[in-house]
Ligand code: HMG
């Protein structure tokens with residue numbers, strides 16, 4: 001048997017309250033979002049993306065992110081990043097004393113237009129200004145790249161393009177870059193090839209992977225990423241999620257499914273499966289549907 005090396009420990013970055021809920025059609029009351037985040041806090045998640053300061057015309061579900069930030073019970077050792085698309089969003093973050101923001105761009109020109117109404121070059125220019133001001137205000141910036149292995153409008157994406165955008169975000173000063181397979185079309189071999197390109201430019205410590213599970217490839221892609229040495233994984237409670245501007249995009253990989261797999265591989269996450277399943281049941285009970293997580297459904 002071939003022995004593969006895996007990291008001993010993995011950092012789970014929880015995106016449920018933002019990437020998970022942003023796609024929900026019915027507006028969710030602020031108190032439900034706050035309860036969800038407080039439960040995640042009490043479960044020992046170290047990074048919870050709690051919302052976004054984007055245009056409410058574009059993503060109405062996130063219009064109460066400021067209130068959410070004010071109402072949640074924060075713990076000192078936990079990061080509560082907020083997604084920011086432009087200087088207007090950053091100004092809110094500065095006024096609110098947010099410590100970590102996330103910026104986002106993409107490897108696809110068409111997706112850039114649909115998601116942020118600008119070209120990739122324009123989005124990088126926006127990001128440059130955001131990071132400059134964020135740094136001046138002591139705010140750390142995480143970067144996202146969407147469509148790293150495929151685009152809903154353009155189809156396949158060149159992995160060298162993904163790698164070049166990644167290098168640009170790194171050069172601009174993102175402390176971490178999350179590689180998003182927005183519509184979940186990548187397979188493990190694509191993941192190897194894409195990471196090979198990206199790792200030419202970026203230290204593995206500064207990379208995270210962000211898989212949506214549209215075609216059921218997310219866990220396999222995570223396994224492939226672990227084999228490459230990646231140890232930061234974005235996931236969403238219950239498998240909530242999707243992107244309003246990526247037709248057909250399904251939820252992110254479910255946090256409890258990732259933790260179940262990592263538990264089985266003796267890779268530590270600092271999280272307890274049964275507590276995560278409880279949170280998953282809570283939010284899906286509110287949404288009045290079954291979670292897409294296989295683990296939560298199996299443990300019913
Ligand atoms: P625009 O329409 O070109 O910009 O949108 P605008 O400057 O003309 O603004 C339009 C209106 O929005 C104006 O209001 C602005 O004031 C307001 P009006 O004058 O008409 O009343 N506005 C704002 N309001 C609050 N906060 C702001 C803000 N900015 C403008 N920050 C813009 C450009 C970038 C604003 C828009 O396209 C936008 O908000 N896009 C965000 C889209 C989004 O949130 N997508 C989902 C997140 S990305 C994702 O999910 C992928 C990821 O998970 C990784 C992966 O899976 O691949 C990260």
Ligand code: MG
Pocket residue numbers: 019180182210212242243252
């Ligand atoms: Mg996403």
